[in-house]
Amino acid sequence: MKPLKKSPKPASAPVVPTCSSAPLRILLGAAAALSVSAVHAVVDAPPDPSVESDAAAADQGQKTRTSYRYSEYDEDPQTGRVIGSRERYFVRAHQFRLDQSIGERAALALSGTHEVMSGSSPWYVLPGANGDLIQVLSGASIRDTRRELVATLVTDPTLPDHNTYSASISDEDDYKSLALGFERAQALAPQLTLGYGLSYSDDSLDPTDAIEQNRIEHANKNTASGFASLAWVLDRSSVLQAGVQLTRHDGYLSDPYKQVAVGTDVLRDARPDLRLQTAAIVRYRRAFADANAALHLDYRYVHDDWSIQSHSIELGWYQSLGKDWRLVPSLRYYSQSAADFYSAFFVDSPGRHASSDFRLSAYGAVSGKLNLRKRFGDWEFSIGAERYRSNEHYALGSANDIVPGLVSFTRFFAGFDYGFD
Amino acid sequence: MRTERSTKFKLLLLPLLLVLGACASTTTVQPWERGRLARWDMQWQPDALEGAMADHVKFSKEGTSGHLGAAGGGCGCN
Amino acid sequence: MLQSFHFSFAAMGCPCALHLEAEHEQAAQQAFTIAETELRRLDRKYSHYRDDSLIAEIADLAGSGRSLTVDDETAALLDFAASLHQQSAGLFDITTGALTHLWDLRSGSIPDAAAIAEALRHVGWQRLQWQRPELSVPVAGMRLDLGGIVKEYAADRVAQLCRDAGFSHGMVDLGGDLAVIGAHADGSAWRIGIKSPDARNYATAHIDISAGGLATSGDYERCLIVDGRRYSHIIDPRSGQPIESFASVSVSAPSCLVAGAAATMAMLLGTVNGANWLQELGLPHLCLSRLPE
Numbered sequence: 001m002k003p004l005k006k007s008p009k010p011a012s013a014p015v016v017p018t019c020s021s022a023p024l025r026i027l028l029g030a031a032a033a034l035s036v037s038a039v040h041a042v043v044d045a046p047p048d049p050s051v052e053s054d055a056a057a058a059d060q061g062q063k064t065r066t067s068y069r070y071s072e073y074d075e076d077p078q079t080g081r082v083i084g085s086r087e088r089y090f091v092r093a094h095q096f097r098l099d100q101s102i103g104e105r106a107a108l109a110l111s112g113t114h115e116v117m118s119g120s121s122p123w124y125v126l127p128g129a130n131g132d133l134i135q136v137l138s139g140a141s142i143r144d145t146r147r148e149l150v151a152t153l154v155t156d157p158t159l160p161d162h163n164t165y166s167a168s169i170s171d172e173d174d175y176k177s178l179a180l181g182f183e184r185a186q187a188l189a190p191q192l193t194l195g196y197g198l199s200y201s202d203d204s205l206d207p208t209d210a211i212e213q214n215r216i217e218h219a220n221k222n223t224a225s226g227f228a229s230l231a232w233v234l235d236r237s238s239v240l241q242a243g244v245q246l247t248r249h250d251g252y253l254s255d256p257y258k259q260v261a262v263g264t265d266v267l268r269d270a271r272p273d274l275r276l277q278t279a280a281i282v283r284y285r286r287a288f289a290d291a292n293a294a295l296h297l298d299y300r301y302v303h304d305d306w307s308i309q310s311h312s313i314e315l316g317w318y319q320s321l322g323k324d325w326r327l328v329p330s331l332r333y334y335s336q337s338a339a340d341f342y343s344a345f346f347v348d349s350p351g352r353h354a355s356s357d358f359r360l361s362a363y364g365a366v367s368g369k370l371n372l373r374k375r376f377g378d379w380e381f382s383i384g385a386e387r388y389r390s391n392e393h394y395a396l397g398s399a400n401d402i403v404p405g406l407v408s409f410t411r412f413f414a415g416f417d418y419g420f421d
Numbered sequence: 422m423r424t425e426r427s428t429k430f431k432l433l434l435l436p437l438l439l440v441l442g443a444c445a446s447t448t449t450v451q452p453w454e455r456g457r458l459a460r461w462d463m464q465w466q467p468d469a470l471e472g473a474m475a476d477h478v479k480f481s482k483e484g485t486s487g488h489l490g491a492a493g494g495g496c497g498c499n
Numbered sequence: 500m501l502q503s504f505h506f507s508f509a510a511m512g513c514p515c516a517l518h519l520e521a522e523h524e525q526a527a528q529q530a531f532t533i534a535e536t537e538l539r540r541l542d543r544k545y546s547h548y549r550d551d552s553l554i555a556e557i558a559d560l561a562g563s564g565r566s567l568t569v570d571d572e573t574a575a576l577l578d579f580a581a582s583l584h585q586q587s588a589g590l591f592d593i594t595t596g597a598l599t600h601l602w603d604l605r606s607g608s609i610p611d612a613a614a615i616a617e618a619l620r621h622v623g624w625q626r627l628q629w630q631r632p633e634l635s636v637p638v639a640g641m642r643l644d645l646g647g648i649v650k651e652y653a654a655d656r657v658a659q660l661c662r663d664a665g666f667s668h669g670m671v672d673l674g675g676d677l678a679v680i681g682a683h684a685d686g687s688a689w690r691i692g693i694k695s696p697d698a699r700n701y702a703t704a705h706i707d708i709s710a711g712g713l714a715t716s717g718d719y720e721r722c723l724i725v726d727g728r729r730y731s732h733i734i735d736p737r738s739g740q741p742i743e744s745f746a747s748v749s750v751s752a753p754s755c756l757v758a759g760a761a762a763t764m765a766m767l768l769g770t771v772n773g774a775n776w777l778q779e780l781g782l783p784h785l786c787l788s789r790l791p792e
Contacts (some may be wrong), residue, residue, distance in 0.1 A: 067470050068470075069474065073478060095474060097469060097470050117498070144497070146497075164491070166493075168493050168494055170496055172497050175496060177494030177496065179493050181490075181491025183490060199492045201495060203494060221495070223492065223495065225491070225492040227489050229489045235450055236454045236457055236458070245487045245489060247492060277485065281487065281488065285458075285464075287457045287462070326462075336483070336484050336485055359483060369475075382471070386475070409478075411478065413474065
């Protein structure tokens with residue numbers, strides 16, 4: 001122990017200074033401006049909207065947040081020669097979401113979707129007499145309702161290491177799905193975050209009009225999926241994430257409503273009962289502080305053992321305009337190759353597996369979306385539209401066969417987010 | 422066919438690895454310097470509901486899907 | 500009949516305690532909740548270790564040319580810092596972040612002259628543009644460290660919120676920065692032991708306070724030791740070097756904020772000027788020094 005000496009004038013006992021020196025008066029004066037009780041009102045006040053550089057950080061601090069979106073999805077009418085109705089799908093959807101933080105320890109999110117679908121869907125393709133293709137669609141309008149509920153619990157959401165547990169249920173007249181998921185984020189180094197997770201879904205199908213239409217009456221399928229990702233903080237304005245997702249589907253993977261023209265017969269859509277899919281994903285986010293904007297760039301490559309490969313690239317620009325407005329334009333390009341058992345129609349026996357589902361064909365799609373958002377205090381209103389066009393000629397690579405059923409659609413959405421403490 | 426595909430896959434991975442390699446040498450960004458990264462518009466998915474709907478539509482209408490997260494259940498969408 | 504309650508907890512990176520005399524446990528628990536909530540709010544707002552804090556937002560502002568409209572509370576803290584900077588002729592400076600970082604307590608080594616010179620280019624309150632309520636930070640890489648004020652301010656805030664909630668006897672201790680809610684129920688003062696710089700659990704002296712606050716600034720809680728030499732965590736913003744000063748200075752004042760500012764200022768001024776300044780200030784104080792080795 002080192003020897004100590006006390007300062008020349010150690011403190012005596014007085015509690016409040018009796019005289020007030022000049023420097024003390026200045027010190028007390030300066031401190032008086034920081035009145036501890038005057039600030040009291042600030043504690044419960046809503047986030048200060050005058051903080052202009054980061055209007056966004058405020059809405060994440062709110063303890064309760066509710067969101068609602070209404071959307072209308074409208075597919076272009078079927079072109080070319082058809083048998084059945086040209087009127088394709090129209091979907092009206094309502095989405096709700098409630099985000100509730102439970103102290104610092106947990107955050108709970110509940111989201112629900114209610115959507116009503118109507119219209120007709122492509123069944124199969126017949127070759128015409130002069131080499132053209134005839135799309136056969138369901139005649140009468142199909143009408144189905146889907147209800148989905150997703151519950152998500154994040155433990156220690158404010159910490160770098162946190163877990164996410166999710167459960168979801170989706171219910172339609174002819175389809176039910178139950179899914180569970182687990183994800184974990186873990187900081188490996190200050191700049192590096194590892195993410196990984198597993199999920200499992202158990203789906204059952206009960207197609208309508210099974211007997212009349214020669215469809216399977218009941219079937220099951222399961223999906224198991226795992227992913228791992230790494231996210232890097234590159235510098236103070238940018239982050240990059242790269243990862244891989246592996247998915248295994250097994251069970252009845254055919255589409256019970258789709259059929260295949262084989263010679264003069266029309267047979268059921270028949271796909272393998274196993275599908276292994278690998279997706280490699282890179283995401284990049286960059287903030288442009290001077291422009292008060294952020295760039296989003298997402299790329300995804302998918303490969304599966306049905307021999308489909310796809311590339312998708314999406315570019316988004318998040319522009320803040322003043323304190324309250326945000327404009328988010330985005331563009332996306334998608335291209336895929338065909339499954340090895342796909343053909344618009346088959347002249348003779350195709351083997352065990354055959355499908356004429358346009359979703360398994362070689363095609364490309366281009367889409368653009370615009371979203372405008374406006375804040376009013378704790379409210380933020382959002383309105384937007386998306387236009388999506390797919391075409392066999394948009395695909396990467398050599399000239400592709402005509403795919404009559406390819407879908408193009410327009411989507412409108414509007415809604416709000418409301419947050420409070 | 423198979424070999425061609427795997428070559429393509431490798432070609433895709435190469436730029437990815439280069440990007441990752443470059444990241445390893447970046448200097449440390451301190452927590453207090455991350456204010457910008459915490460912004461709403463810097464999140465992987467800033468708008469949960471719209472993101473879910475956009476993903477759902479593509480999942481229903483395209484031949485492939487995938488994302489870095491737990492996968493949800495399927496649907497009978499046509 | 501009032502009972503006494505003690506809560507020990509961690510907040511703002513240090514061990515904290517709330518001492519309270521209350522009617523029953525629920526009441527004491529209520530005060531503790533008030534304290535915890537307020538400390539969490541301030542920690543979240545002024546933390547150096549959160550990417551969503553105001554400090555992070557200000558760091559993001561540095562060199563961008565933009566300005567930030569700050570809330571009243573932050574504005575008052577900045578005004579207080581400005582006043583201290585002026586009074587101490589530039590010694591008290593909340594922009595020494597780059598320097599503090601250089602003299603990292605955990606690194607175990609001393610920075611070289613070039614690094615210090617570089618860091619000094621990012622230091623200096625006068626480089627900030629502070630025109631209440633607008634703040635802009637023209638120099639990229641500059642950052643604010645309100646750590647020297649916020650903890651003391653937080654102690655005062657918690658004491659005030661407890662008084663507002665009807666508690667009149669108690670004391671808040673945030674890692675040695677104390678604010679009195681009110682004297683003991685029998686009217687006696689709180690007796691505070693000042694730790695010896697070298698023997699952690701041994702009280703060198705006692706100070707009695709029944710109102711206001713008491714703060715201690717010293718090199719024994721947080722210091723860097725290289726080759727047996729102590730480097731204080733208090734850095735002179737003009738030279739970039741740690742200050743040779745007292746082992747510790749404790750000051751009692753009408754508020755913890757003033758006590759903390761006075762103690763820090765005395766440390767910054769060094770043994771001779773610091774002692775004189777404290778004398779002139781007229782606040783009760785206790786300075787401990789090491790004998791020359």
